[in-house]
Amino acid sequence: AQSVSQHNHHVILSEAASLELGCNYSYGGTVNLFWYVQYPGQHLQLLLKYFSGDPLVKGIKGFEAEFIKSKFSFNLRKPSVQWSDTAEYFCAASSGGSYIPTFGRGTSLIVHP
Amino acid sequence: EAQVTQNPRYLITVTGKKLTVTCSQNMNHEYMSWYRQDPGLGLRQIYYSMNVEVTDKGDVPEGYKVSRKEKRNFPLILESPSPNQTSLYFCASSRDNRLTFFGQGTRLTVV
Numbered sequence: 001a002q003s004v005s006q007h008n009h010h011v012i013l014s015e016a017a018s019l020e021l022g023c024n025y026s027y028g029g030t031v032n033l034f035w036y037v038q039y040p041g042q043h044l045q046l047l048l049k050y051f052s053g054d055p056l057v058k059g060i061k062g063f064e065a066e067f068i069k070s071k072f073s074f075n076l077r078k079p080s081v082q083w084s085d086t087a088e089y090f091c092a093a094s095s096g097g098s099y100i101p102t103f104g105r106g107t108s109l110i111v112h113p
Numbered sequence: 114e115a116q117v118t119q120n121p122r123y124l125i126t127v128t129g130k131k132l133t134v135t136c137s138q139n140m141n142h143e144y145m146s147w148y149r150q151d152p153g154l155g156l157r158q159i160y161y162s163m164n165v166e167v168t169d170k171g172d173v174p175e176g177y178k179v180s181r182k183e184k185r186n187f188p189l190i191l192e193s194p195s196p197n198q199t200s201l202y203f204c205a206s207s208r209d210n211r212l213t214f215f216g217q218g219t220r221l222t223v224v
Contacts, residue, residue: 034213043217043218046212094213100145
């Protein structure tokens with residue numbers, strides 16, 4: 001079965017620290033990859049997406065992610081986090097046969113000022 | 114404005130009392146889905162629909178029903194809610210497998 005795994009369930013950082021959240025997927029074939037963010041009390045917002053082409057994807061708010069096909073990974077990074085990045089982050093994937101993405105369990109990020 | 118609208122946003126109900134959470138999209142999307150979000154479990158798909166009158170079970174369909182009588186609406190029905198269905202529910206729609214729009218969420222509490 002297709003699945004998405006996020007290895008970090010809770011991450012606590014200080015402001016200005018660098019961030020990397022892991023995401024692995026188990027899809028075969030062509031895959032579309034996403035990172036969503038959910039700020040406290042709000043709905044999901046798309047941070048960035050990868051469909052094809054350059055494996056290094058830049059998204060909003062200074063986030064980026066790198067697609068490494070050989071590792072089935074799509075890790076999210078940010079060089080310097082801010083307090084306002086405190087949120088829950090979800091990795092998701094969809095493939096040609098699935099039009100609604102499958103989500104990972106999410107990573108709760110807390111950034112201390 | 115393109116959007117997915119869920120109602121209600123918040124609902125408290127009692128065990129066994131049938132309820133419906135509505136979902137409507139104005140983008141003429143074929144694909145719609147319901148998720149529930151629980152702490153530590155992420156978003157799990159309940160049901161999805163590929164088009165009008167075409168629905169299928171997701172990962173956690175037990176205790177839920179859906180219908181897709183028209184393209185824009187995809188209501189989630191709980192015939193006999195139980196406390197383990199207390200959760201945050203999201204409706205989603207997409208035109209293809211590349212971009213999904215989410216509703217604002219419905220926080221349901223079953224007591």
